Amino acid sequence: xxxxxxxxSLALVVxxxxxxxxxxxxxxxxxxxxxxxxxxxxxxxxxxxAVAVDSHDHVFVLTRGGRKWPDKGPxxxxxxxxxxxxxxxxxxxxxxxxxxxxxxAMPHSVTIDxxxxxxxxxxxxxxxxxxxxxxxxxxxxxxxxxxxxDTKHFNxxxxxxxxxxxxxxxxxxxGNNRIVKFGADGxxxxxxxxxxxxxxxxxLPHGLAVSNDGKVYVVDRSNGRIxxxxxxxxxxxxxxxxxxxSAQAVRVARDGRVYVACAGEPGSSDRTxxxxxxxxxxxxxxxxxxxxxxxxxxxxHWLALSESGALYTADFEGRRVLKFIR
Numbered sequence: 001x002x003x004x005x006x007x008x009s010l011a012l013v014v015x016x017x018x019x020x021x022x023x024x025x026x027x028x029x030x031x032x033x034x035x036x037x038x039x040x041x042x043x044x045x046x047x048x049x050a051v052a053v054d055s056h057d058h059v060f061v062l063t064r065g066g067r068k069w070p071d072k073g074p075x076x077x078x079x080x081x082x083x084x085x086x087x088x089x090x091x092x093x094x095x096x097x098x099x100x101x102x103x104x105a106m107p108h109s110v111t112i113d114x115x116x117x118x119x120x121x122x123x124x125x126x127x128x129x130x131x132x133x134x135x136x137x138x139x140x141x142x143x144x145x146x147x148x149x150d151t152k153h154f155n156x157x158x159x160x161x162x163x164x165x166x167x168x169x170x171x172x173x174x175g176n177n178r179i180v181k182f183g184a185d186g187x188x189x190x191x192x193x194x195x196x197x198x199x200x201x202x203x204l205p206h207g208l209a210v211s212n213d214g215k216v217y218v219v220d221r222s223n224g225r226i227x228x229x230x231x232x233x234x235x236x237x238x239x240x241x242x243x244x245x246s247a248q249a250v251r252v253a254r255d256g257r258v259y260v261a262c263a264g265e266p267g268s269s270d271r272t273x274x275x276x277x278x279x280x281x282x283x284x285x286x287x288x289x290x291x292x293x294x295x296x297x298x299x300x301h302w303l304a305l306s307e308s309g310a311l312y313t314a315d316f317e318g319r320r321v322l323k324f325i326r
Contacts, residue, residue, distance in 0.1 A: 030287045030311060030324040032295035037061075037093035037321060046082075048314040050249070050302035051321055052110045052118070054133065057090035057306055060118060061314070061321050062110040069106070075124040077105050077145050085110070085118075085135065090306055093323070099135040109207065109249070109302065113162035121170070123156040128170055139186055141170070149176045151188040159249070163210045163231065171205040171218060179205060179218060179233065192233030197223050200235045207249035207261075207302075217258060219247045226250065226260065226281070239281040243271050249302045257284070261303040261313065264290050272297050274313060274324075287311065287324060295322065 037059070039045070050062040065082030069075070084107050085099035106124030113119065117138065118131040126147050130139035147155040155175025162168050166184025178193035179202075193202040203222035210216055215236065216229040224245040228237040249261040256279040264272025273288035288297050298318035305311060311324040 028285055028287045029326045031326075033093075033323040033325060034294055035093070036323040037088045038095065040095060045086075045319045045321065047316055047319055048301070048321055049107055049316060050110045051304045051312045051314040052112045053090060053304045053306040053310075053312060054112045054116045054118075055114075055307065056116070057308065058096060058133075059088040059090050059304070059306075059312055059321070059323075060110050060112065061086045061088065062107045062120065062302075064107065065101075067106060075106055077124050079103065079105055085120075088321075090308075090310065090323075097134070103135070103137070104129075108157075109159040111160050111162065113166075114164060117162075119160045119162065119168075121157045121160050123158065123174060126154045126156060128154070128157055128160050128168070141168070141182065141186065147175060149178075151191075154180070158205065159207045161208050161210045161216070163214070164212070167231070169208060169210060169216060171208045173202075173205040173221075177202045177205060179208065179216065179229070181231075181233070190233065192229070199238055200227070202227070206247070209250045209252045209258075211252040211256065211258075212254065213256070215252075217250045217252060219250050219260070221247060226258070226277075228281075237281060239277065241275070241283060243273075243275045243283070243286075246271050248300065251303055251305050253305055254307075259303055259305060259311070261300050263300050264297070272300060274300070274303055274311065288313070292318070295324075297322075 046063040052060045065080040065084045067080050079102040083098040084104045087097045108123045109121045111119040116133045120129050125144045127142035142154045154172045157170050158173035159171045168182040170180045172178050177195040178191050180191045181189040205218050206221035207219040218227045220227050226239040243262045246263040251259045258277040260275045272290035273286050276285040297315050299316040301316040302314035313322045
């Protein structure tokens with residue numbers, strides 16, 4: 001019998017913010033760093049799925065290597081014959097290394113933990129893979145190519161977050177609509193969430209992050225909202241905002257501000273960009289808008305925050321990574 005965790009009912013804090021266009025017109029203090037990264041001559045990025053930064057200010061860029069998500073039918077589960085992980089120097093944008101070919105099939109997200117281990121969610125393989133800083137496979141969660149909803153399987157996982165105590169949280173998003181928690185030793189701890197639109201339910205949990213104060217922030221994408229849980233899956237708050245209709249990924253800064261990557265839609269500068277919330281769920285700032293110019297986004301999919309305060313974004317269809325600084 002498939003495992004399903006019951007969701008505990010608590011009083012939720014529901015936050016609804018006004019539309020960005022109704023807020024003050026103050027310019028964002030972030031500005032784009034031109035000519036970052038420094039790509040080799042005659043080289044360009046492929047579709048960029050995600051980005052992450054380690055403690056050395058090395059920027060890990062996750063690409064698809066030409067692999068396409070099928071419109072229908074099963075995904076290709078053969079390994080991609082291209083380098084899907086590129087590593088850049090944060091300060092200069094210089095390309096430092098490329099991981100070997102053939103280590104992923106459909107990479108979706110990348111996360112770096114406190115020990116600079118690199119975690120990647122692969123939706124085609126239904127797995128979460130933990131690598132060393134230089135690309136050596138260390139740990140695998142899930143069974144390659146086998147979808148499931150029990151304690152040992154995922155169904156197209158979308159993201160992974162690692163808390164300071166080493167616990168691992170996976171948004172088992174496309175197929176199972178749940179969050180799965182593992183201990184630092186990789187042992188299954190619990191899962192929560194079922195498909196739906198009520199508080200505590202999920203409809204395509206696409207990204208997640210764990211804050212320093214022990215909260216799990218989940219991009220509940222198809223419901224167009226952010227849900228906040230404690231570390232055991234108890235609902236704490238539910239954030240609603242017009243920009244969140246296209247939310248993709250979430251990261252939490254050291255100061256408690258919550259950064260959300262929103263893909264938006266063509267012609268909608270109101271919904272495209274990185275939307276920054278305070279810890280209470282109020283929108284306080286927005287970076288970028290829809291467009292093809294430097295500092296704009298065509299199909300924003302992911303974001304990362306460096307320890308120095310730089311903001312990095314992964315523009316999927318735009319096939320580029322941008323760096324913003326204050």
